[in-house]
Amino acid sequence: xxxxxxxxxxxxxxxxxxxxxxxxxxxxxxxxxxxxxxxxxxxxxxxxxxxxxxxxxxxxxxxxxxxxxxxxxxxxxxxxxxxxxxxxxxxxxxxxxxxxxxxxxxxxxxxxxxxxxxxxxxxxxxxxxxxxxxxxxxxxxxxxxxxxxxxxxxxxxxxxxxxxxxxxxxxxxxxxxxxxxxxxxxxxxxxxxxxxxxxxxxxxxxxxxxxxxxxxxxxxxxxxxxxxxxxxxxxxxxxxxxxxxxxxxxxxxxxxxxxxxxxxxxxxxxxxxxxxxxxxxxxxxxxxxxxxxxxxxxxxxxxxxxxxxxxxxxxxxxxxxxxxxxxxxxxxxxxxxxxxxxxxxxxxxxxxxxxxxxxxxxxxxxxxxxxxxxxxxxxxxxxxxxxxxxxxxxxxxxxxxxxxxxxxxxxxxxxxxxxxxxxxxxxxxxxxxxxxx
Ligand SMILES: Cc1ncc(COP(=O)(O)O)c(C=O)c1O
Numbered sequence: 001x002x003x004x005x006x007x008x009x010x011x012x013x014x015x016x017x018x019x020x021x022x023x024x025x026x027x028x029x030x031x032x033x034x035x036x037x038x039x040x041x042x043x044x045x046x047x048x049x050x051x052x053x054x055x056x057x058x059x060x061x062x063x064x065x066x067x068x069x070x071x072x073x074x075x076x077x078x079x080x081x082x083x084x085x086x087x088x089x090x091x092x093x094x095x096x097x098x099x100x101x102x103x104x105x106x107x108x109x110x111x112x113x114x115x116x117x118x119x120x121x122x123x124x125x126x127x128x129x130x131x132x133x134x135x136x137x138x139x140x141x142x143x144x145x146x147x148x149x150x151x152x153x154x155x156x157x158x159x160x161x162x163x164x165x166x167x168x169x170x171x172x173x174x175x176x177x178x179x180x181x182x183x184x185x186x187x188x189x190x191x192x193x194x195x196x197x198x199x200x201x202x203x204x205x206x207x208x209x210x211x212x213x214x215x216x217x218x219x220x221x222x223x224x225x226x227x228x229x230x231x232x233x234x235x236x237x238x239x240x241x242x243x244x245x246x247x248x249x250x251x252x253x254x255x256x257x258x259x260x261x262x263x264x265x266x267x268x269x270x271x272x273x274x275x276x277x278x279x280x281x282x283x284x285x286x287x288x289x290x291x292x293x294x295x296x297x298x299x300x301x302x303x304x305x306x307x308x309x310x311x312x313x314x315x316x317x318x319x320x321x322x323x324x325x326x327x328x329x330x331x332x333x334x335x336x337x338x339x340x341x342x343x344x345x346x347x348x349x350x351x352x353x354x355x356x357x358x359x360x361x362x363x364x365x366x367x368x369x370x371x372x373x374x375x376x377x378x379x380x381x382x383x384x385x386x387x388x389x390x391x392x393x394x395x396x397x398x399x400x401x402x403x404x405x406x407x408x409x410x411x412x413x414x415x416x417x418x419x420x421x422x423x424x425x426x427x428x429x430x431x432x433x434x435x436x437x
Contacts, residue, residue: 011137026053029415039394042411042423043401047213047243047361051275051320052412058277061316065309072308074101074301080311087318088284091252092267096287101280101306105242105270106136108281109144109206112266114300115285116204116236119292124160125203128193128235131173132166132214135206135240144206147214148380162197164189167218170353170365171373179219186218187225194233204236209254209264210244210356215363215406217355224261236289239264242281246272247321247413250331250359257358265289275317280310326413330359333420337409338362340424348431350376360415364407366436376436380404389430398423 010018021033031053032038044050051058065080072078085099100115102108117125129135131146142150143159146166156163165173167186174189176182194202207226211217230237244254245267255262266289270281285293304310321327338357341364345351352367352375366386368374377383382402389407393400400423401408407427411420 028052029412029419038397040398040411040415040419040423042399042409044410044412045276046271047248047401047408047410048271048276050246050248050272050413051277051317051326052414055275055277055317055320055414057320057323058275058313058316061312062277062309065312069308071304073303074305078306078308078311080308080315081306084311084314084318087315088269088282091318092256092284093263094284094286096290097285098290098293100283100285101311102270102282103302103304103307104136104279104281105240105268106138106141106281107302108242108268108270108283109135109238109240110138110140111300112238112268112283112285113140113144113204113206115283115289115293116238116266118296118298119285119289120203120236122201122203126197126201127159127161127203128164128190128205129161130164130166130207132168132216133208133240134212134214135208135242162193164193166214166216167222168216169219170355180221183219183221183225187222187229190226191229191233194229194235199233199235202233202235204238204265205230206238206240208244209239209241209262209267210249210358210361211363212243213401213403213406213408215355215365215403215408217363220257223255224258227258227262227264236265239267241267242270244361245269246275246317247327247330248272248359248361248410250327250334252321252327254358273317274310274313275320277317278307278310278313280307280314321413324414327359330413333413333415333417334359334361337420337424340421341409344424344428344431347428350431350436356409360409360411360413362409364409366405366407368436376405385434385436389434392430392433393426396426398426400427 023031024034029041030038088099089097117123129144133146135141135144142154143156143161146163169179169182172182174185239255241253266285268283274280334357341354345354349370350366352370353365356362366376368376
């Protein structure tokens with residue numbers, strides 16, 4: 001009999017190499033397979049299970065909504081859709097704004113671009129994005145993304161996209177020696193790109209408000225400077241909060257770390273919006289943009305926009321973040337995680353840099369030589385010793401995520417403190433055991 005390996009085309013892998021266990025259940029920060037093996041999830045799967053696995057309140061919300069109403073299109077009203085929009089506007093402080101619901105992160109970003117272009121009166125206006133970014137794997141979002149894996153599949157210019165260098169202070173593309181200077185130059189480069197192409201031709205800048213798995217955590221000065229550069233030129237700023245939202249960075253949304261000085265014009269959401277218990281994405285927009293769109297025809301839509309079942313689980317998710325105080329918990333645990341990773345860096349010379357720590361999100365960058373910062377492998381290749389580390393961790397029942405030379409640590413916000421410290425201790429042991437030369 002055929003198995004999943006024979007019949008399913010799996011994403012982001014070589015089909016012949018796919019050989020994953022079948023997962024049949026989970027609870028909290030752990031999930032388990034059909035052989036009874038349990039795994040501690042140190043990446044929230046795809047940085048999306050912020051509320052952990054099989055959250056009881058979310059399951060209940062799905063069951064209750066399914067009993068009442070599974071689906072109506074956006075031509076009809078639906079109670080959970082209205083409630084979720086209201087709560088998102090409240091949490092983000094976008095009073096008088098509106099929410100457009102999509103099915104996930106990529107189509108949220110595509111729609112944010114559509115809305116920015118329509119509201120700015122520049123239907124084909126340029127969009128500025130950055131190198132080493134990820135906004136999705138649809139064609140338009142591959143064009144927006146500065147992702148080495150997909151760039152050859154798409155001509156960004158034909159999608160009206162121009163790119164700027166990333167605010168990557170550890171390897172500053174402008175050669176800065178201080179984080180603050182790198183932040184400054186990176187933000188100025190966005191302003192210069194807009195000036196070069198003309199603000200009248202540029203509809204928006206789209207950036208991740210914190211790193212995704214590309215592992216770049218901008219210095220804190222960057223985002224408010226970026227906001228300033230875009231505002232002064234009358235160009236919208238879209239914050240891609242698909243990964244960084246819902247507590248991942250110790251706030252509801254990562255831009256809120258900067259208060260009003262960080263407020264974007266639009267932000268995109270997915271993943272933690274429903275704790276990934278059902279697929280859902282959203283574009284949240286300011287009152288000014290909503291007003292621009294108010295009396296114009298909106299030529300867009302997806303059959304499942306604002307699906308009532310998904311919105312009901314979104315409402316339950318927002319309640320769970322509040323009831324379990326998870327945003328604050330992420331902030332507190334993120335700080336101690338960061339401190340313990342820095343202790344690891346002091347013991348293991350293979351660690352070149354530790355970034356993040358605003359919430360339960362941290363990036364550990366591995367290098368061949370700490371002084372020269374020579375990477376262990378050329379980006380985006382994953383060096384074989386790091387693959388070995390992953391395999392040994394998995395054999396010990398802990399699932400870590402990597403990209404290139406990076407270990408990405410982003411566990412569910414409900415992870416027990418003991419689970420977190422055990423995982424760091426395992427990492428410590430494996431870093432010491434493996435031959436990195
Ligand atoms: C920052 C960011 N934007 C967009 C996306 C795309 O979201 P989706 O996979 O739901 O289309 C992702 C997914 O990893 C992401 O991390």
